[in-house]
Amino acid sequence: MSSTVTRTRVAVAAATAGIVVLAGCSSSGSSDNASAASCEPTKGKVTLQYWNTVPGMDKVVALWNKRHPDVQVETKNISNDQYGTLGNALKAGKAPDLAQVGYDELPNLRTQSAFVDASACTAAGAAKSKFVPWTWSQTSFGGTGVFAIPQDTGPMALYVRSDLFKKYGVAVPTTWDEYATAAEKLHKADPNLDMTFFDPNNAEWFNGLLWQNDARMYGYSGDKWQVTVDSAQSRQVAGYWQKLISEKVVRTDLAHGSTQMYAAYQKDRLATYVGAAWGYSMFRDNLPEQAGKWSIVPMPTWGANGSSGDWGGSTVAFMKGGRHLYESVEFNTWLNTDPDALAMENKLGGLYPAATAGLELPALKQGVPYYADEKIFDVFADASRKIDTSFSWGPTQKTVNLALQDAMAKAAAGDGSLTDALATAQSAALKSMKDQAIPATAGK
Amino acid sequence: MTDLATRTAGVAATPVRRRRIDGGGPRAGTVAAFVTPFFLPFLLFYLVPVGYALWQSFRVVRRSGGQYGTSYTAFGGFEQYGEVLRNTEFWSSIGRIGLFGIVQVPVMLFVALIIALLLDTPLLRAKGFFRIVAFMPYAVPGVIAAIMWSYLYSPQLSPVVDLLNGVGLHPDFLGPGAVLWSAANVSTWLWTGYNMLIMFSALQSIPQELYEAAKIDGASDWTTAWRIKVPIIAPSIVLTTVFSIIGTLQLYAEPAVLRQISSNISSTFTPNMLAYTVASGNNYQQAAAISVVIAVITFVLSFGFMRLTSRKAGL
Missing domain, CATH: 3.40.190.10 (Periplasmic binding protein-like II)
Structure with missing residues (x-):
């Protein structure tokens, strides 16, 4: 396996060499322009x-x-x-x-x-x-x-295979409750058909869903970041998807944008796609034979809250x-x-x-x-105007996303739940901020 | 211990003739001319980065001022190392590749040994052809190999999976339990030929007289292989094992590629992936500490293995 060694060494050397070049400035610190x-x-x-x-x-x-x-x-x-x-x-x-x-x-x-x-x-x-x-x-x-x-x-909306919904006599959902019911009906009508896929390795997408439910992941007050990744609102979203996963009406084995994902859509195995505005060309370019079969409708809503999310x-x-x-x-x-x-x-x-x-x-x-x-x-234009303006990203978002993904993947594999994943992400947020000496505390 | 000490002393006492190279000025210049092309890059791209990583691993980030305050690094002693040793993700990644290594390395080396021995038998025709075929996977870059295999593992695209489905088997190569072994399979496919070649070249250097002597003593081909060939090429087997231990500890490419299609490979699946993940979160200091710990473990394991085998086999 020596070539792995060599290659890794080259990579490590290149990476560290990069750091060496920058060494002069890294410790000098730099101030934010207030x-x-x-x-x-x-x-x-x-x-x-x-x-x-x-x-x-x-x-x-x-x-x-x-x-x-x-x-x-x-x-x-x-x-x-x-x-x-x-x-x-x-x-x-x-x-x-x-x-x-x-x-x-x-x-x-x-x-x-x-x-x-x-x-x-x-x-x-x-x-x-x-x-x-x-x-x-x-x-x-x-x-x-x-x-x-x-x-x-990337204002979010629901991409729908309207032909499949028509074929099985299921109404296109407007709320998440209806979405879950429709998922069950479609799956019953055709056991090979799932409502959509939940990619556990796509925290960015999941964050969009949180955003839609006014789950503000971060806040700031009293000279400290308030970390609220794990909140009542985010738990509502996580619990909802966990239920769909447990009931096996959404798939968890497809990575977003992968060849496998397109293959599943192509074989009529998936009925909807929860996506952003930029996704419209993905389907157009990758699944040309499904032209005319797709519609785009507003995101299903959480009860009376008509907000959309951004991805x-x-x-x-x-x-x-x-x-x-x-x-x-x-x-x-x-x-x-x-x-x-x-x-x-x-x-x-x-x-x-x-x-x-x-x-x-x-x-x-x-x-x-x-x-x-x-x-x-x-x-999408309508969705764009209905996105919560108080949502804030965190200063160690990438680390939090990775922790969330790892935990969501475990949940999808039956080890823990998506709600647990939020708790993991919450502590990853606090720890990564501590590592970077960013003042933070768990918010309510 | 005494045995080893004597042997080491014996090695040191071997009369090696040393040419004097410090004789004249021009010679020193010649030496410098030959050594510099190696030493300069070695210094710049190896020693300096390693030293820098070591230095980084003793630093911690501090910050003054509120939400977006000024950051700087300060000496933190063994703080980062404490973090690494307390990090459960780190130990699970070590455990994971430990399991990987215990299974994959012996399997791969055993297969490599068998192929090398087969190629060495006089019975085989078209040796060159088979040697090339066995070696060929090594010519494929690891990332490409992993991508290729990821297609074979994928339930949606793989002809293999289709075939198995046809006979009523539904394997999930990318499932939580299987994915480690799917990665191990890619490594085995990639590296068996390489290890085989090292063992094969060692076999080639065995003098024919030994075989003749064995034949006269009535040894079968089987006995010749296990009693003569294998013990003689034992140093090569040890060498390939050490390479493999190092390679296993540094495992990155195969799981990183499979991660693209399987969520069952986490961002902290192997120690190197963990280091990368931590660095991508701007925590270079802790990533450096992780790297140093991996390096120490690698040293301990590979030298430990060499010591163990040299004591046993008298190499």
Whole structure:
């Protein structure tokens, strides 16, 4: 097995060598800019760096560069290892002016003092009204600054195989209770048919479900993070899915986006998909023969609470070390509010916009052929406006997600329950924050 | 102990002729020219990172100021090591690969030995062909091999699973109990040929006279194999075992790939995966401590094994 040894060694050496290069700055610490940076236009020509993960983003930037000869933007695609690349660049003091950062990674990077507050630039603060409310609450950290501009979102909805529902005479569910009943009926009608799959290794998805039920995973008061990963609301969601898993009406053996998952849909083994706006092209591109069989309806709701959840999406953050804040704000707001830019991002990168103007894009107002010409984006636009603005991600979200996933996988394999998984995630959150010396306490 | 001491002394006392290399100036320069291309990368990419990891493992993160305060690292003594030793995930990952190693390593080496012995018999034709075939899996990168096998394990896509379903068997290669052995199977498939080749080359170096002598004494092929060949190549078997122990402790690629399709492989499945997971949460200090502990365990086990076998077999 010596080659494993060699390979691992190479990897370890490369990783540690990376750290060595950064050693000089790692212990020096860095302070968070409580006060906003100054915002002066730079004289003469400016070149900005924008690192992103969006396919086709270079073409959008080319459009900007053509229109703004004095503010040239260079792009770099870092989708290979987005946060690894960013983290290393930050430690080396070589971060770009602007970078793609997911909503759930914002608190982590801010804890590492990765951002500058752009609120000194009036254009940055003024952009607030142009975005779907929940997105701005994330990028402004509840209105305490402007650390990023929202780019895209993943409002959630229910993808339904309407043909199967019709075939078995089952009504499309509008509440989670109805969803559970429909799951039972469909499974009874065809034992090979399951309602959907629950991927235990997809905490991001599960978090979207928590968000929908107003389960706020974190809060902040009295100089401390309040960890509420394990709360009455989150336990309600976990208990619900645990029941579906125990009754074997949802599958737990499929990884999201895997070939196996598509194969199961293709063989008519799954009736619904709880997904985000960006998922519409997944089905269209991977299961072309099911055109016309799918509809998209609002997420089933928890009783009278008509909220939706968000799964994914990202922002363009103002990175520490950028020297041209004024121009960065100018470009960043254009990139995420200009109708031409939004249209290109939607077409080339499949982004579902965070800007309210984006929701009105002609392409998002039309019927979609794959979905029987239904205006599916109206469903997502509506969901986008119904997402809780008080939800907050934690500063060690990635670690918490992994702990949650490991525990959910155990539960799916019959060892413990999803509710136990929440307790595990809660203690992982507290421990990881303690490891990073972040003041935290278990909230109520 | 005395026995070993004598033997070691014996080795040291072997009259090795040493050429003097410190004779003249130009020679020192020559030595430097030959050694530097090795030593410089060794220093930069091996010693320095290892030293840095060691240093990191004694640091802890501290922070001043509220929710998003300033962070810095400080000396923390053995704090990170305490964390590692108290971490139940760490010990379960060690236990898991311990089980893996106890089963997989002997199975793999036994199969490798059998193939090597078969290739060494004069009865076999097309030796070169069979040798290449047995060695071929090693040419496949580990990650690719794992991806390939993950298709064979997957209930939705695998022809093997379809076939077994056809005869009424419903194996779940990715289930909570089976997935460790599915990973072990990938490792075995990958590394058997490599280990076989080491043993085979050792067999090749056995002088023919020994076989002739054995034949004259009336030894069958079977006896020749077990009584002569195997004891003679014992050092190679020990070597491959040590490699395998190290490889097992550093297991990463196979489970990491299978994790993509099976939720029964957790993010802390093997010690290396745990270290990676911890590092991905920005806790480099603790990841460094985990790495150091893994290294120590590896040293203890591989040197322990060598000592044990050298005492027993007199190698």
